[in-house]
Amino acid sequence: MGGNFNIVHFPSERSGTHRHSATMEEFSEFVFDLDLMDLPLLGGEFTWSNGQGWSRLDRFLVSPSWEAYLPELSHKWLPSVCSDHFTIMLDCGGIMGRHRPFKFEHMWLAMEGFVDKVRSWWSSYMFTGNPIFILARKLKVLKQDLKKWNLEVFGSIDNQKNTLMKELQDFEARELTGELLEKALARKRVVVIELEKVLLMKEILW
Structure with a gap:
């Protein structure tokens, strides 16, 4: 299961928090009772920010059998495009390639x-x-x-997306540490607009 649980699991998952709360204990009991695994998040620490505080509210929880069946299973952090929540992706590993028939896109x-x-x-x-x-x-x-x-x-659309996502990810990381200057913020807005166009093309493609 995955999504916005609106609660952190550990104090380290919220800026400015150093103690366990009752809701954290309840969430831990929920994960334990259902025999779920809280996968580590690769690429970032938090999944939500209002510009002043940061928390990890979004996650995927999987059963041990999932991890055993999918040895390349990973939980990845991606930049946010137009939300205060960052994108998270559950990567289950590669898909075997096959010949793709011609289709009108x-x-x-x-x-x-x-x-x-x-x-x-x-x-x-x-x-x-x-x-x-x-x-x-x-x-x-x-x-x-x-x-x-x-x-x-359109052959380079994935390269465009990857380049823009990487640039946005760098901006997000610098913004979290307060190192993003006004000039960089202007560039970030341009990157978000271009990324939205590319993602729209990808959405139409899918």
């Missing part, structure tokens, strides 16, 4: 001029034969042009 329609480009490609294809043969050949060539264009335009 809805996100292509979000690119300005895409329809005109397809129209231009289509009119440039010259084949002779009966109408069914011509249609089949033009569709086959169009598929190759779309795959090549997608690789050139």
Whole structure:
């Protein structure tokens, strides 16, 4: 189970707190009674911040059988984009690769001029034969042009996301320690806007 439990497990998970509270004890009993494991958070210490205080309110709890079945299981901290909560991800390990059939991606329609480009490609294809043969050949060539264009335009979308996420993560870490200057804050806002655009494309893709 995972999400915002709205409670910390240990005093070290909240800034300015050094003692166990009754709610922490209750949460520990809850985890123990259900025989769950509180995975360590990789990449950060806190999952929520209001700019003045920090806490780890969000987490995943898993059963021992999950950890045994998924040896590469990990709990990761990611930067926040438009929330006071940071993103957390439960990574269960890699997925075996397989051949991906060609599919028309809805996100292509979000690119300005895409329809005109397809129209231009289509009119440039010259084949002779009966109408069914011509249609089949033009569709086959169009598929190759779309795959090549997608690789050139969207092939780097994951790299863009990773670069922006890393930059945002650096800003978040510096902000937590009070080292983020006004100039860096302006850049952070630009990074968040660009990241939102990239994530929207990824959302459409999924």
